[in-house]
Amino acid sequence: MSLHCSWLLRQSCWKPYLSAVTFNSVRHFVARSQREFSSNGKLVDVAVNENTGISTVTMQRLPVNSLNLELLQELYSVLDTLEKDRSRGMILTSASPTVFSAGLDILEMYKPKQDRAVAFWTTLQDVWLKLFGSSYPTVAAINGHSPAGGCLVALSCEYRVMVGPKYTIGLNETQLGIVAPKWFQFSMKNVISSRQAELALTTGRLFTTDEALKIGLIDEVATDKADAIAKAEKFLVGMSKISATARKLAKLSCRQEPLEWLVANKKKDLQEFIGFINQPAVQMGLDHYLESLKKK
Amino acid sequence: MSLHCSWLLRQSCWKPYLSAVTFNSVRHFVARSQREFSSNGKLVDVAVNENTGISTVTMQRLPVNSLNLELLQELYSVLDTLEKDRSRGMILTSASPTVFSAGLDILEMYKPKQDRAVAFWTTLQDVWLKLFGSSYPTVAAINGHSPAGGCLVALSCEYRVMVGPKYTIGLNETQLGIVAPKWFQFSMKNVISSRQAELALTTGRLFTTDEALKIGLIDEVATDKADAIAKAEKFLVGMSKISATARKLAKLSCRQEPLEWLVANKKKDLQEFIGFINQPAVQMGLDHYLESLKKK
Amino acid sequence: MSLHCSWLLRQSCWKPYLSAVTFNSVRHFVARSQREFSSNGKLVDVAVNENTGISTVTMQRLPVNSLNLELLQELYSVLDTLEKDRSRGMILTSASPTVFSAGLDILEMYKPKQDRAVAFWTTLQDVWLKLFGSSYPTVAAINGHSPAGGCLVALSCEYRVMVGPKYTIGLNETQLGIVAPKWFQFSMKNVISSRQAELALTTGRLFTTDEALKIGLIDEVATDKADAIAKAEKFLVGMSKISATARKLAKLSCRQEPLEWLVANKKKDLQEFIGFINQPAVQMGLDHYLESLKKK
Numbered sequence: 024m025s026l027h028c029s030w031l032l033r034q035s036c037w038k039p040y041l042s043a044v045t046f047n048s049v050r051h052f053v054a055r056s057q058r059e060f061s062s063n064g065k066l067v068d069v070a071v072n073e074n075t076g077i078s079t080v081t082m083q084r085l086p087v088n089s090l091n092l093e094l095l096q097e098l099y100s101v102l103d104t105l106e107k108d109r110s111r112g113m114i115l116t117s118a119s120p121t122v123f124s125a126g127l128d129i130l131e132m133y134k135p136k137q138d139r140a141v142a143f144w145t146t147l148q149d150v151w152l153k154l155f156g157s158s159y160p161t162v163a164a165i166n167g168h169s170p171a172g173g174c175l176v177a178l179s180c181e182y183r184v185m186v187g188p189k190y191t192i193g194l195n196e197t198q199l200g201i202v203a204p205k206w207f208q209f210s211m212k213n214v215i216s217s218r219q220a221e222l223a224l225t226t227g228r229l230f231t232t233d234e235a236l237k238i239g240l241i242d243e244v245a246t247d248k249a250d251a252i253a254k255a256e257k258f259l260v261g262m263s264k265i266s267a268t269a270r271k272l273a274k275l276s277c278r279q280e281p282l283e284w285l286v287a288n289k290k291k292d293l294q295e296f297i298g299f300i301n302q303p304a305v306q307m308g309l310d311h312y313l314e315s316l317k318k319k
Numbered sequence: 320m321s322l323h324c325s326w327l328l329r330q331s332c333w334k335p336y337l338s339a340v341t342f343n344s345v346r347h348f349v350a351r352s353q354r355e356f357s358s359n360g361k362l363v364d365v366a367v368n369e370n371t372g373i374s375t376v377t378m379q380r381l382p383v384n385s386l387n388l389e390l391l392q393e394l395y396s397v398l399d400t401l402e403k404d405r406s407r408g409m410i411l412t413s414a415s416p417t418v419f420s421a422g423l424d425i426l427e428m429y430k431p432k433q434d435r436a437v438a439f440w441t442t443l444q445d446v447w448l449k450l451f452g453s454s455y456p457t458v459a460a461i462n463g464h465s466p467a468g469g470c471l472v473a474l475s476c477e478y479r480v481m482v483g484p485k486y487t488i489g490l491n492e493t494q495l496g497i498v499a500p501k502w503f504q505f506s507m508k509n510v511i512s513s514r515q516a517e518l519a520l521t522t523g524r525l526f527t528t529d530e531a532l533k534i535g536l537i538d539e540v541a542t543d544k545a546d547a548i549a550k551a552e553k554f555l556v557g558m559s560k561i562s563a564t565a566r567k568l569a570k571l572s573c574r575q576e577p578l579e580w581l582v583a584n585k586k587k588d589l590q591e592f593i594g595f596i597n598q599p600a601v602q603m604g605l606d607h608y609l610e611s612l613k614k615k
Numbered sequence: 616m617s618l619h620c621s622w623l624l625r626q627s628c629w630k631p632y633l634s635a636v637t638f639n640s641v642r643h644f645v646a647r648s649q650r651e652f653s654s655n656g657k658l659v660d661v662a663v664n665e666n667t668g669i670s671t672v673t674m675q676r677l678p679v680n681s682l683n684l685e686l687l688q689e690l691y692s693v694l695d696t697l698e699k700d701r702s703r704g705m706i707l708t709s710a711s712p713t714v715f716s717a718g719l720d721i722l723e724m725y726k727p728k729q730d731r732a733v734a735f736w737t738t739l740q741d742v743w744l745k746l747f748g749s750s751y752p753t754v755a756a757i758n759g760h761s762p763a764g765g766c767l768v769a770l771s772c773e774y775r776v777m778v779g780p781k782y783t784i785g786l787n788e789t790q791l792g793i794v795a796p797k798w799f800q801f802s803m804k805n806v807i808s809s810r811q812a813e814l815a816l817t818t819g820r821l822f823t824t825d826e827a828l829k830i831g832l833i834d835e836v837a838t839d840k841a842d843a844i845a846k847a848e849k850f851l852v853g854m855s856k857i858s859a860t861a862r863k864l865a866k867l868s869c870r871q872e873p874l875e876w877l878v879a880n881k882k883k884d885l886q887e888f889i890g891f892i893n894q895p896a897v898q899m900g901l902d903h904y905l906e907s908l909k910k911k
Contacts, residue, residue, distance in 0.1 A: 160817075181817065197569050200562035208572060214810050218510050218535055221573040225456075225477065225566050226558065239810055262818065266792035270817050273789050276800060277813040493865050496858035504868060514806050514831055517869040521752075521773065521862050522854065 067097040068118070076111030077259050079252065083118035089128035090172050092139060095146040102153040109267070110159040112259035114252060115180060116166055121190075123165045124173030132300045133309045144296045147172075148289055151206060154179040156282045158271040160262040162255035165241065166248040170195050170229060171203075178210040181274065183241040184254045187232030192240060197227030200308065204292060209281035215239050363393040364414070372407030373555050375548065379414035385424035386468050388435060391442040398449040405563070406455040408555035410548060411476060412462055417486075419461045420469030428596045429605045440592045443468075444585055447502060451475040452578045454567040456558040458551035461537065462544040466491050466525060467499075474506040477570065479537040480550045483528030488536060493523030496604065497595075500588060505577035511535050659689040660710070668703030669851050671844065675710035681720035682764050684731060687738040694745040701859070702751040704851035706844060707772060708758055713782075715757045716765030724892045725901045736888045739764075740881055743798060747771040748874045750863040752854040754847035757833065758840040762787050762821060763795075770802040773866065775833040776846045779824030784832060789819030792900065793891075796884060801873035807831050 068081040080101055082088040105113055117123045131143045154161065154176070163177040165185040169192040177183055177192065185192065194211055196203040203211075203224060212220045219238045222228070235241040245251035262270065275282070285292065299305060364377040376397055378384040401409055413419045427439045450457065450472070459473035461481040465488040473479055473488065481488065490507055492499045499507075499520060508516045515534045518524070531537040541547035558566065571578070581588065595601060660673040672693055674680040697705055709715045723735045746753065746768065755769035757777040761784040769775055769784065777784065786803055788795045795803075795816060804812045811830045814820070827833040837843035854862065867874070877884065891897060 181813070197561055197565045200565045202565050202568040202572065205572065212809070213813070216512065216535075216808065217508070217573070221477070221509070221570070224569045224573060225561075227561060227565075227569075239808075265789055265817075265819060269789045269792045269794050269819075272794040273816045273819075274813070276794065276797065277809070277816060493857055493861045496861045498861050498864040498868065501868065512808065512831075513804070513869070517773070517805070517866070520865045520869060521857075523857060523861075523865075 065097075066094045067101050069101055072256075075256065075260060075263070077114065077256060078105060078110055078112070079114045079116065080105075081116050081118050082124060085119055087122040087125035088117055088119060088173070089125050089130075090147070090176075091128035091131055092143045092146060094128075095143070095150050099146055099150050099153060102150065102157065105159055106153065106157060111263055112160040112162070113157075114162050114164050114255040114259070115176065116164040116248065116252065119167055122167040122173075123163070123169040123190075123192075124176055125168065126170050126172030126174075129309060129312070132305075133313060134306065135300055137297070140297060140300060141293065144293050145289075148206075148285060148292065151175070151179055151210075152282065152285060155210065155278060156275060158267070158274075160259055160270070160274075162258055164245075164248065164251035164255045165190070165192065166251055168192070171199070175203075175207050175210055177241075178214055182243075182255070182258045183214075184243045184245050184251045184258075185232050185235060185241040186247055186251050187236075187244040189232075191229040191231055192235050193227070193229040194224060195227040195229050197225060198229075199227070204295075205288075206281060206285045206292070209284065211240075213278065213281065361393075362390045363397050365397055368552075371552065371556060371559070373410060373552060374401060374406055374408070375410045375412065376401075377412050377414050378420055381415055383418040383421035384413055384415060384469070385421050385426075386443070386472075387424035387427055388439045388442060390424075391439070391446050395442055395446050395449060398446065398453065402449065402454055407559055408456040408458070409453070410458050410460050410551040410555070411472065412460040412544065412548065415463055418463040418469075419459070419465040419486075419488075420472055421464070422466050422468030422470075425605060425608070428601075429609060430602065431596055433593070436593060436596060437589065440589050441585075444502075444581060444588065447471070447475055447506075448578065448581060451506065451574060452571060454563070454570075456555055456566070456570075458554055460541075460544065460547040460551045461486070461488065462547055464488070467495070471499075471503050471506055473537075474510055478539075478551070478554050479510075480539045480541050480547045480554075481528050481531060481537040482543055482547050483532075483540040485528075487525035487527055488531050489523070489525040490520060491523040491525050493521060494525075495523070500591075501584075502577060502581045502588070505580065507536075509574065509577065657689075658686045659693050661693055664848075667848065667852060667855070669706060669848060670697055670702055670704070671706045671708065672697075673708050673710050674716060677711055679714040679717035680709055680711060680765070681717050681722075682739070682768075683720035683723055684735045684738060686720075687735070687742050691738060691742050691745060694742065694749065697751055698745065698749060703855055704752040704754070705749070706754050706756050706847040706851070707768065708756040708840065708844065711759055714759040714765075715755070715761040715782075715784075716768055717760065718763030718765045718767075721901060721904070724897075725905060726898065727892055729889070732889060732892060733885065736885050737881075740798075740877060740884065743767070743771055743802075744874065744877060747802065747870060748867060750859070750866075752851055752862070752866075754850055756837070756840065756843040756847045757782070757784065758843055760784070763791070767795075767799050767802055769833075770806055774835075774847070774850045775806075776835045776837050776843045776850075777824050777827060777833040778839055778843050779828075779836040781824075783821040783823055784827050785819070785821040786816060787819040787821050789817060790821075791819070796887075797880075798873060798877045798884070801876065803832075805870065805873065 066082070066084045068083055069078055070081075071078045080098075082094065082098070084091070084094045088094065127147070131140065160182075161180040162182040162184065163180040165177050165183060167186070168190050169177050169185075171194060174192050174194050194203045194207055196207075208220065208224060211223065215223070215238050223230075230238070230240055232241065232244050236244055243254050245254055362378070362380045364379055366375045366377075367373070368375070376394075378390065378394070380387070380390045384390065423443070427436065456478075457476040458478040458480065459476040461473050461479060463482070464486050465473050465481075467490060470488050470490050490499045490503055492503075504516065504520060507519065511519070511534050519526075526534070526536055528537065528540050532540055539550050541550055658674070658676045660675055662671045662673075663669070664671070672690075674686065674690070676683070676686045680686065719739070723732065752774075753772040754774040754776065755772040757769050757775060759778070760782050761769050761777075763786060766784050766786050786795045786799055788799075800812065800816060803815065807815070807830050815822075822830070822832055824833065824836050828836055835846050837846055
């Protein structure tokens with residue numbers, strides 16, 4: 024038997040806290056979160072299982088969960104509450120029968136008001152920092168297509184169960200003529216090999232469920248949403264036997280470099296986004312794209 | 320549908336340019352490049368496919384494409400022209416029926432004139448920076464043995480198709496009593512896992528085509544050169560549907576660290592090479608090696 | 616044929632030395648090491664094969680090779696001697712029939728005297744630096760369970776042969792409510808993928824021999840200890856054909872970043888350990904744990 028010190032335990036940026044959430048505090052959280060989110064939460068639903076303490080967070084900005092400012096703000100608020108309430112674990116899924124999330128809402132970039140564009144990108148950064156660096160364990164139950172920003176959100180969780188075989192997932196930005204920011208790439212390289220990531224990112228490839236499983240982009244295949252949720256719960260229940268503090272510190276240590284990178288480069292990354300969407304060529308491209316959608 | 324900014328788009332070091340090469344400009348390039356390289360290019364042949372815009376670059380310093388200063392200079396010139404002319408893609412192959420490239424020419428290191436030795440190593444660095452960091456997609460059609468520097472060149476491409484089953488490939492420097500420089504190692508770790516790279520580099524192992532496929536050192540096996548070229552073309556034609564600018568930025572983002580490393584350490588790396596070949600023990604080793612070759 | 620310079624050859628921190636150990640010097644080493652270790656070495660046995668020059672180093676602090684200060688000091692001394700005597704290779708194994716090493720001795724952390732605690736952790740750091748950065752090739756012949764610190768020692772070798780199928784191996788610190796320090800994690804990520812490492816470290820999973828083989832945590836499975844030793848010898852004999860200097864430089868280049876990290880962070884890492892074991896909560900946890908052991 025053995026015992027090691029944790030180099031992270033004394034890091035000021037990640038304050039460790041008690042690991043166990045008592046059954047009472049879970050019940051309290053259930054009551055509070057249901058009150059909280061049922062009133063405000065139009066775009067994100069939270070349901071907490073009283074027995075397990077696991078929260079199921081459902082994106083419900085139909086039809087395709089395009090990530091606009093409001094959806095991101097609600098998602099941030101939910102993630103923040105789960106963090107503060109020392110959640111036992113979260114399953115992230117979608118209310119759409121065919122799409123997990125279609126990614127960033129391009130209307131946030133088309134003829135943007137600068138204040139809103141800044142808020143939009145900053146909130147996306149904050150959602151990622153909260154999700155990728157969450158203390159509690161996270162699983163994406165991917166019950167539909169998950170391109171680009173949808174894939175980013177799934178990659179930021181610790182485990183991915185995806186309904187097969189007809190859906191696709193990937194950072195396909197290149198196919199759209201754009202490039203996934205550095206922290207999108209970090210999220211992918213945290214999960215698949217450098218080789219697979221370079222091929223996937225340069226070609227903007229979308230993977231079928233089976234292909235995604237093969238390269239490790241997802242961890243398990245499910246037959247339907249209920250099966251995906253069940254498999255996600257099984258993963259999280261396994262985690263509940265482990266010290267929450269130790270688990271969190273191990274996770275944050277593994278994810279330290281990407282998290283520190285975005286914290287250090289937040290402003291620069293924002294400026295690049297703002298500069299990008301203010302380019303006439305980009306606006307013209309969006310204009311054409313939106314026109315083509317109208318004709319359909 | 321989604322849209323992301325590119326943090327790279329504003330990077331001053333990699334100037335983005337237009338993605339599409341029109342059919343006319345391809346034809347123009349064909350004419351120009353054939354004129355250009357048929358006159359000067361004794362060691363490297365370039366043939367451009369008018370339909371696809373893909374260039375086939377053939378090393379033809381027979382018998383084994385030892386990389387000496389002149390071959391590297393011609394290779395650099397070809398890569399530079401392809402870059403400036405916004406190539407649709409390049410296939411790198413060999414005119415030898417059995418050797419892709421035998422690696423660096425040891426005569427460049429034996430009793431070296433210092434000026435030439437400096438030019439030799441600097442040109443090798445520049446070829447790598449051009450090839451590993453090329454804007455256009457690159458495939459190595461490895462139609463023969465590919466040890467050491469030959470393997471480096473193949474690893475610097477984005478995709479590798481190798482004729483099987485009788486050839487070998489690897490960074491086998493250790494077998495020769497020397498060590499692959501850091502950027503050789505980066506090139507290998509961009510393709511295979513850290514674990515496989517450590518084993519391969521410490522043992523200097525040469526892999527058969529099938530072994531190379533198994534660990535991911537190559538991507539596909541071909542039955543002969545024509546098959547290798549056909550498979551390389553298929554990969555590149557697939558790439559041609561993607562925005563050249565986005566593709567390039569995604570590639571350079573994935574390869575940013577190794578490229579920046581060599582740019583920052585070019586002088587130091589050169590000094591180490593010059594210091595190395597000027598060691599009496601190294602010269603004695605080369606002397607013995609060349610003597611042993613004469614006796615064969 | 617080709618030849619490359621070694622950027623490492625001129626690094627002041629790793630002094631290259633002659634590669635070949637003559638047969639005489641091996642015999643001399645055998646005699647000397649047997650004299651040296653038979654007198655002092657109660658916790659570590661060293662036996663050198665006269666034909667191959669390979670040393671078999673056996674941890675024999677029974678029953679479970681808990682890594683206390685004295686075992687670590689002897690291990691350090693052995694590794695240091697092998698380094699100075701230019702060993703042809705080392706096999707690390709255990710005298711226990713069921714445990715390779717149970718990891719760090721928790722009695723070193725329970726109600727610690729500060730001087731001894733400092734010596735304990737510093738010696739562990741030094742053992743790792745010596746073993747992970749050894750010039751000579753190293754194989755762990757894992758003939759029993761190998762959790763936590765036991766796994767660290769095995770991971771620090773260059774090759775792992777493990778007796779199957781009934782034993783387990785892993786960095787299971789999280790299961791014990793603690794976190795593997797950064798350099799433990801580096802050792803694991805040098806061998807398995809980032810993805811597998813994150814899952815293994817957050818869950819503190821112990822892998823069976825077959826599971827460990829599947830993810831690459833070990834390289835080969837053996838039927839018993841003799842078979843493990845034979846397979847380890849085969850790996851090392853293969854290494855003996857390679858220039859010792861080139862091999863060493865290739866290894867150290869691959870392991871440069873983790874080694875440099877601990878050298879740079881040695882004090883901070885020690886302070887974190889000391890701070891950790893001096894926490895009342897940690898002492899209380901150890902107290903309960905040791906009480907529970909007594910009752911068994």
